[in-house]
Amino acid sequence: MAKAGESQGAGRVKHVPQRTCVACRRTDAKRGLIRLVRTPEGLAEVDLTGKRNGRGAYLCHTVSCWEVAIKRHALERALRVGPLSAENQRDLLAYIRGLDGAEDPRSDAHAVDMPPHDVRV
DSSP: OOOTTOOOOTTOOOOOOEEEBTTTOOEEEGGGSEEEEEOTTSOEEEESSSOOSSOEEEEOSOHHHHHHHHHTTHHHHHHTOSOOOHHHHHHHHHHHHHSTTOSOTTTTTTOTTOOOOOOOO
């Protein structure tokens, strides 16, 4: 343990919080995903700061993940809300489609319906 006034050393690696996309289950850095938050009214809204109060869920920057999360009700389960209104769903999809570069160039490697990784027992 470092004493008061001593530096922590240049080789120390900073901890990067990890989060999982609720649609494709890919793990990434917290800042690499988009956070959605449940409002008191039961709506899902994009949390641009990542610090809003309320239950949160994370999605990738790809349109396909957002479509899958809505279609399979993964977003509703993660946020623990009732069915999202059609208007709320439309607003969320409009948001992701409006982002520049929303379709990830790695989309072939990021297919949602990929078989699970080999698990060795």
